[in-house]
Amino acid sequence: MRLKLHIWRQKNANDGGSFATYARDDVSPDMSFLEMLDVLNEELIESGEEPVAFDHDCREGICGSCGVMINGSAHGPESGTATCQLHMRKFRDGDEIRVEPFRSRAFPILKDLVVDRSPFDEIIGAGGYISVNTGSAPEANLIPVPRDDAERAMDAAECIGCGACVAQCPNGAAQLFTSAKISHLAELPQGRPERFARATKMVEVMESYFGSCTNFAECEAVCPKGISIDFIAQMNREYLRSRFK
Amino acid sequence: MKLDGKVPAGPVAEKWTRHKFDLKLVNPANKRKFSIIVVGSGLAGASAAASLGELGYHVDCFCYQDSARRAHSIAAQGGINAAKNYQNDGDSVWRLFYDTVKGGDFRSREANVHRLAEVSVNIIDQCVAQGVPFAREYGGGLANRSFGGAQVSRTFYARGQTGQQLQLSAYQALSRQVAAGTVRMHAKTEMLDLVVEDGRARGIVTRDLADGTMASWSADAVVLATGGYANVFFLSTNAKGCNATAIWRAHRRGALFANPCYTQIHPTCIPQHGDYQSKLTLMSESLRNDGRIWVPKAGGDSRSPDQIPEAERDYYLERRYPAFGNLVPRDIASRAAKTVCDEGYGVGHGARGVYLDFADAIARLGKDAVAAKYGNLFEMYERITGEDPYAVPMRIYPAPHYTMGGLWVDYHLMSTIPGLFVIGEANFSDHGANRLGASALMQGLADGYFVLPYTIGDYLAPRMGEEPLPTDHQAFREVEGEVTDRLDRLLSVQGKRTVDSLHRELGKVCEDECGMSRDRKGLEAAIAKIQALREEYWRNVRVPGAAADLNQSLEKAGRVADYFELAELMCRDALDREESCGTHFREEYQTEEGEARRNDEDYKYVAAWEWTGAGDTPRLHKEELDFENVPPSQRSYK
Ligand SMILES: Cc1cc2nc3c(=O)[nH]c(=O)nc-3n(C[C@H](O)[C@H](O)[C@H](O)COP(=O)(O)OP(=O)(O)OC[C@H]3O[C@@H](n4cnc5c(N)ncnc54)[C@H](O)[C@@H]3O)c2cc1C
Ligand code: FES
Numbered sequence: 001m002r003l004k005l006h007i008w009r010q011k012n013a014n015d016g017g018s019f020a021t022y023a024r025d026d027v028s029p030d031m032s033f034l035e036m037l038d039v040l041n042e043e044l045i046e047s048g049e050e051p052v053a054f055d056h057d058c059r060e061g062i063c064g065s066c067g068v069m070i071n072g073s074a075h076g077p078e079s080g081t082a083t084c085q086l087h088m089r090k091f092r093d094g095d096e097i098r099v100e101p102f103r104s105r106a107f108p109i110l111k112d113l114v115v116d117r118s119p120f121d122e123i124i125g126a127g128g129y130i131s132v133n134t135g136s137a138p139e140a141n142l143i144p145v146p147r148d149d150a151e152r153a154m155d156a157a158e159c160i161g162c163g164a165c166v167a168q169c170p171n172g173a174a175q176l177f178t179s180a181k182i183s184h185l186a187e188l189p190q191g192r193p194e195r196f197a198r199a200t201k202m203v204e205v206m207e208s209y210f211g212s213c214t215n216f217a218e219c220e221a222v223c224p225k226g227i228s229i230d231f232i233a234q235m236n237r238e239y240l241r242s243r244f245k
Numbered sequence: 246m247k248l249d250g251k252v253p254a255g256p257v258a259e260k261w262t263r264h265k266f267d268l269k270l271v272n273p274a275n276k277r278k279f280s281i282i283v284v285g286s287g288l289a290g291a292s293a294a295a296s297l298g299e300l301g302y303h304v305d306c307f308c309y310q311d312s313a314r315r316a317h318s319i320a321a322q323g324g325i326n327a328a329k330n331y332q333n334d335g336d337s338v339w340r341l342f343y344d345t346v347k348g349g350d351f352r353s354r355e356a357n358v359h360r361l362a363e364v365s366v367n368i369i370d371q372c373v374a375q376g377v378p379f380a381r382e383y384g385g386g387l388a389n390r391s392f393g394g395a396q397v398s399r400t401f402y403a404r405g406q407t408g409q410q411l412q413l414s415a416y417q418a419l420s421r422q423v424a425a426g427t428v429r430m431h432a433k434t435e436m437l438d439l440v441v442e443d444g445r446a447r448g449i450v451t452r453d454l455a456d457g458t459m460a461s462w463s464a465d466a467v468v469l470a471t472g473g474y475a476n477v478f479f480l481s482t483n484a485k486g487c488n489a490t491a492i493w494r495a496h497r498r499g500a501l502f503a504n505p506c507y508t509q510i511h512p513t514c515i516p517q518h519g520d521y522q523s524k525l526t527l528m529s530e531s532l533r534n535d536g537r538i539w540v541p542k543a544g545g546d547s548r549s550p551d552q553i554p555e556a557e558r559d560y561y562l563e564r565r566y567p568a569f570g571n572l573v574p575r576d577i578a579s580r581a582a583k584t585v586c587d588e589g590y591g592v593g594h595g596a597r598g599v600y601l602d603f604a605d606a607i608a609r610l611g612k613d614a615v616a617a618k619y620g621n622l623f624e625m626y627e628r629i630t631g632e633d634p635y636a637v638p639m640r641i642y643p644a645p646h647y648t649m650g651g652l653w654v655d656y657h658l659m660s661t662i663p664g665l666f667v668i669g670e671a672n673f674s675d676h677g678a679n680r681l682g683a684s685a686l687m688q689g690l691a692d693g694y695f696v697l698p699y700t701i702g703d704y705l706a707p708r709m710g711e712e713p714l715p716t717d718h719q720a721f722r723e724v725e726g727e728v729t730d731r732l733d734r735l736l737s738v739q740g741k742r743t744v745d746s747l748h749r750e751l752g753k754v755c756e757d758e759c760g761m762s763r764d765r766k767g768l769e770a771a772i773a774k775i776q777a778l779r780e781e782y783w784r785n786v787r788v789p790g791a792a793a794d795l796n797q798s799l800e801k802a803g804r805v806a807d808y809f810e811l812a813e814l815m816c817r818d819a820l821d822r823e824e825s826c827g828t829h830f831r832e833e834y835q836t837e838e839g840e841a842r843r844n845d846e847d848y849k850y851v852a853a854w855e856w857t858g859a860g861d862t863p864r865l866h867k868e869e870l871d872f873e874n875v876p877p878s879q880r881s882y883k
Contacts, residue, residue: 012456012794012795028519028521029631030518030519030630030631031519031521032523032629034523035521035522035523038521038523038745039521042743042745042746044789045743045787045789045798046741046743046787048789049789050789050790050798051789051797051798053795053797055311056485057310057315057317057484057485057486058315058317058319058320058484058485059484059485059523059524059526060320060526060527062319062320062406062408062409063310063315063317063319063320063484064312064314064315065310065311065315078628081628085625085628085629087628087629087631089631110455110795111794111795114795116311116455117311117312118311118312118432120312121312121313121314121420121423121430121432124314124416124417124420125420125421125423125424126424128417128420129375129376129417129418129420129421130374130375130376130417131421132371132374132375133296133299134292134295134296134299134371134418134694134695134698135367135371135694135695136374137367137370137371137373137374137375138370138374139370140329140369140370140372140373140374140387141329141331141386141387143373143374144384144385144386145381145385146381146385147381147382147383147385150378150379150380150381151378153376153378154378154403154404154410157378157403157410157413158404158406158409160409161312161314161315184376184378185376187378188376188378190373190374190375190376191376
């Protein structure tokens with residue numbers, strides 16, 4: 001396949017950045033998107049240039065490290081797929097592809113396609129856990145969990161924390177990410193004692209970094225794990241109830 | 246050096262309980278006077294850092310990813326073992342202990358393994374209390390499945406994402422401590438060396454990966470939880486950033502490296518499909534429960550699989566191992582696949598692949614039932630290969646996956662450098678020459694939640710009142726200088742070849758000569774090749790950019806430089822061990838039927854290697870192993 005890539009290059013956080021264009025004429029449809037970038041990088045290094053920096057690790061769609069905007073869409077054209085799992089057979093010979101970092105006020109660009117997503121860790125630190133010290137847990141089967149509740153908790157818990165939801169949202173909101181953790185824990189009996197305090201604190205931290213949600217639902221469309229926006233509604237209920245407590 | 250495993254006396258089932266009572270304690274008010282460095286935030290590191298923080302210690306935790314949550318543990322799929330016996334099928338702590346010692350082919354320390362089996366039950370309790378959404382039965386109790394050929398159902402799971410859910414719960418416990426101020430988390434920060442002074446571990450030197458800033462960190466104890474080294478093979482199922490730098494640097498500073506040649510090659514991975522390939526993807530082992538493995542009887546048969554009639558297929562596992570068939574243990578399945586491909590029967594790219602066929606299962610159970618069991622795996626396969634496994638058989642091939650070898654530790658999980666503890670995949674401790682499925686997650690959490698928090702106190706208690714070494718001490722200055730020099734050297738070579746191209750070549754040598762089967766000639770040749778490649782690396786590598794910057798090429802370059810040294814040790818260890826055991830298969834030592842021939846008389850020991858300087862032959866130390874409870878027997882899966 002022959003492709004033309006327009007890739008965002010930016011030296012560091014203070015640099016303005018701009019697109020650079022790279023023509024590719026030997027792309028195999030069986031390559032993953034990141035392998036296509038690997039090959040480009042090998043050539044850049046050999047020709048004495050700096051390779052394109054991008055985050056990645058597992059390359060199995062689970063660690064949440066990777067993630068770029070591909071033609072304006074977080075993680076690219078294939079639904080339910082992280083950038084590392086996207087393969088070039090999803091593109092056509094002759095395509096032009098624009099590759100940009102996940103842009104958001106809360107995610108400053110560090111270099112090229114690498115951004116700083118640390119506010120997500122702060123949201124979790126604000127209450128995205130169950131307060132149980134090591135060693136103090138009761139026998140596991142003393143806490144029966146209805147199967148449907150466990151399944152629903154798991155639906156929410158599958159979030160990989162990649163930040164695609166924020167990058168795609170016109171407001172740069174982090175509702176999908178935050179609600180996934182609040183719902184996961186509120187769904188389980190173990191998580192209920194702290195549910196309202198958790199919702200309050202996590203939402204506060206979220207709002208201090210991110211924009212607000214106006215129900216565009218673009219987050220759900222690009223989420224590589226298909227996390228449902230129903231969880232945002234659930235978070236709002238948890239949050240409201242915490243206000244009335 | 247006399248290696249003392251410090252295994253406590255008494256019957257194996259009572260050792261840990263009694264020993265916990267004998268361990269020295271640090272009283273609660275004094276814990277905050279101690280600082281501990283934990284390198285790694287995977288299951289082992291995150292669980293340790295969280296638990297130590299809860300106890301009141303000052304903890305600094307490091308990881309190279311941009312968030313602690315992303316450690317490689319997150320990619321584990323299948324599940325975690327625990328001897329709960331919820332299924333009433335005859336499981337017990339003793340059985341899990343027995344299976345693990347036997348599965349490790351009698352090359353692990355009984356006392357450690359028994360402790361692991363004991364605390365396995367606490368792990369499940371802890372994880373459930375933390376909110377891990379494990380699979381449930383309709384009655385609300387926890388569900389189990391049987392995994393990796395075990396004869397009882399003791400594996401707990403959360404869909405195909407058990408590692409993710411365990412990792413996130415450990416990360417959340419860690420985040421709670423970060424918010425409480427007991428743990429300082431340093432993401433995107435890589436440990437590049439260990440500081441040893443007066444024979445004790447005193448701290449580490451790190452590089453901030455976002456901007457290249459070097460820093461020194463001092464503490465009363467250092468814990469390495471940095472995972473395995475399967476990326477020495479270049480292509481493996483490990484995350485791209487997984488590396489051996491932390492343990493290798495510690496090895497060079499005096500920590501013995503145990504059993505480096507025990508590396509696990511997982512049988513069911515998606516085969517390589519091109520030269521640009523960057524990693525291999527694991528397909529859960531559970532596929533072997535219903536899939537049948539075969540190759541065409543005629544080598545080079547290029548017909549599509551559905552055109553090959555039944556009579557012209559060789560279901561080689563079913564043929565060679567009628568009792569276990571497609572469910573033989575990992576090492577046996579992997580080696581058999583390699584053998585048929587070596588003999589020219591392989592299929593697909595480079596004829597390195599075998600079929601994993603679900604046609605019979607679909608005919609027997611119906612497509613829907615197969616989809617219900619394996620739907621997301623089939624989807625993943627199709628996403629990567631573009632082929633529909635409901636219609637054509639999958640192609641699979643073994644891939645490097647897990648490393649049983651690692652830094653040598655005693656019963657307290659302390660290395661041969663006092664004050665340096667090693668937990669999780671980074672140590673050598675519990676799996677002998679072969680790890681059973683769903684046991685790595687168990688070990689990581691056992692070490693971090695339930696073993697280290699006890700044993701580290703025994704080291705710290707007598708040191709009450711001692712001050713950690715200041716980071717402007719000469720010892721720190723020297724190590725910082727060495728680290729900086731090394732980075733500068735890598736940047737200044739400015740040769741012709743990229744890090745990846747040299748790493749690929751190294752990986753190929755390791756895979757061919759020190760992979761699923763090994764022999765003297767090949768290993769000797771491999772050592773020479775590795776030395777030559779290493780020499781080329783330092784002469785001809787090209788690393789662009791600067792040290793004081795986000796520089797992913799430089800990160801890789803340092804890790805690969807360490808792999809070049811580790812690879813040689815791996816081959817030396819494989820050469821030295823003149824027997825076949827577990828994953829270590831030496832062509833020269835096999836039975837007439839082609840099975841592994843272990844030699845307990847001469848090799849019933851842990852091989853622990855001492856670094857003697859660059860280019861010098863490492864020195865071997867042996868820890869003899871005793872099997873008082875599980876008498877060594879020959880594994881047989883016929
Ligand atoms: C695809 C796959 C599937 C698996 N499935 C299963 C399964 O189903 N069941 C099972 O039991 N096991 C499974 N395993 C094995 C298991 O996942 C690992 O053995 C285990 O998770 C290792 O945990 P760990 O905490 O020791 O290390 P890791 O999770 O690898 O964590 C290492 C940590 O160390 C940090 N680190 C490394 N080097 C440095 C450095 N130099 N400086 C700073 N930080 C550093 C990393 O950032 C990371 O935080 C699987 C493995 C793979 C590859
Ligand atoms: S690299 Fe891990 S999700 Fe893409």
